[in-house]
Amino acid sequence: MLSIFNLHTGSQAAVLPPDWPGNFWFHMLVFIAILFVFVILGVMAFIYIERRILGRFQIRIGPNRTGPFGIIQPVADTIKILIKEDIIPHNADGLLHLLAPAIAFIPALLIFAVIPLQDGAALADLNIGILYIVAISSVGTVGILMAGWASNNKYGLLGAMRVIAEVVSYEIPLALSIIGVVLLTGNLSMSSIVASQNIPFILLQPLGFIIYFVAALAEINRTPFDLLDAESEIVAGFNIEYSGIKFALFYLTEYSEALAISAIISTIYLGGWRGPLLPPVLWLLIKMIAVFIVIIWIRSTLPRIRIDHVMAFAWKCLLPLALINLLITGLQVITLSDISQWVIVAINFVVAAVLILLWSRFYRLTGNKLSGDKIEV
């Protein structure tokens, strides 16, 4: 354990103030405290932002009664949910039922260990940062499967199975689109990914960004891929038998995953903490909120996709596109390394548009058998 956290790179020492206590444990404790508060407050802020912005997208106002502009609303909701009765259903697997929320939440929290809040300011600036994120973010799914299984409820299990299928499928295009960024950077470390973004990677990797964004939406089970808690079909999915503080943990997990995905997208595609004038942490926050607002925008627009369509989309559309993107990026890194990056930006945008258009021709849903819609060829 210690050896993992000891992998600080040199950039950290350069930026931290000289009187910063050099003790490893001190650094770790301070950053754990900072990140924990950051995640909890961030989740509350995100819940508030989501409810207000979603309200505006639906021509409503959103919560505006509790405190000025309703900003105390998440606090009130938290207090209310924490003092609710905790019910364990009859014939449920008590231990798994108890453990599942924690196992789902901890990986979502662990992702933040490698996100650089500013230059060198991360809990652990791992040299395998992005690999660590890809690895750890899929562990939370185990917690969701445990929750669905332990609830002794058919809807719970159905929701959990859907999540497994979805996450396993979307993990592959997700990882492949990240490899495009890693090829450009030549490094897995999050801080060197940020450091090498003189042009934000969203411009150099437009197709990769789209693939990553869609796959990340599926990974954190946001609309339009929110099959796990499809209210109209399986009531609430895996968390149907959860109440009180355990349900609060699942809710926290959902939003801290959204927070984490916003942070990852901001870091690897939008330039992380880099930006003019404002302090770096503020730039990261602004980018995270912007990404989250786009997620809310998508939620307010798109309806839920059927499970076979979700699967078909991952395997028939995103995976080939991600592979082609990887090939093109690799070729560019090898052959076009000495020409201006803006030329590559232009080439990549054209390539992305052409590929998406082409794939709209190739991509068919389940051979027109299950979907039932007749498509004119």
Place this chain on the structure above:
Amino acid sequence: MKFDRYGKGIAKGMVLTLKHFFRRPITTQYPEQRLNVSRRIRGNQLILDTNACNACSACSRACPVNCLTIVTSRDENKKLKLDKFEQDIGICIGCGLCVEACPIKSLFMSCDYEKSAYSRKSFILTREDLAPSEKEVPSGYFSPENEAKLPKQTLLIDR
């Protein structure tokens, strides 16, 4: 070659919700903000013009649920006079038949729709409660003269 499945529908939908984002919210924050109700609303209670009423009890006879209690007597000129006029708005179904039955148009529906109370007794409204006042405005139901005086209804589609 036809290209129409590249996400055009998604883009259209996103533009639509973005337009909604910049629209004024439709929500009315009720106790502070109110919409103008329909000018021909049949509100929760009646409004009785006591001076005009000739105590014929036609309204009471027209009432399908018997929510009107009317006691009349004859004065020295053998003219009918109203001793008691009570409406139980807990029973009233707001059908408006009493208003239509009134031969001299002395009875109107009210525009008021906020009549919830804690006890059933307070639903029984006496003659004083049924008098027109600042709060109890006669509605335009079965009465075009009143309708002309009232403000136009707010339609959410106009906002």
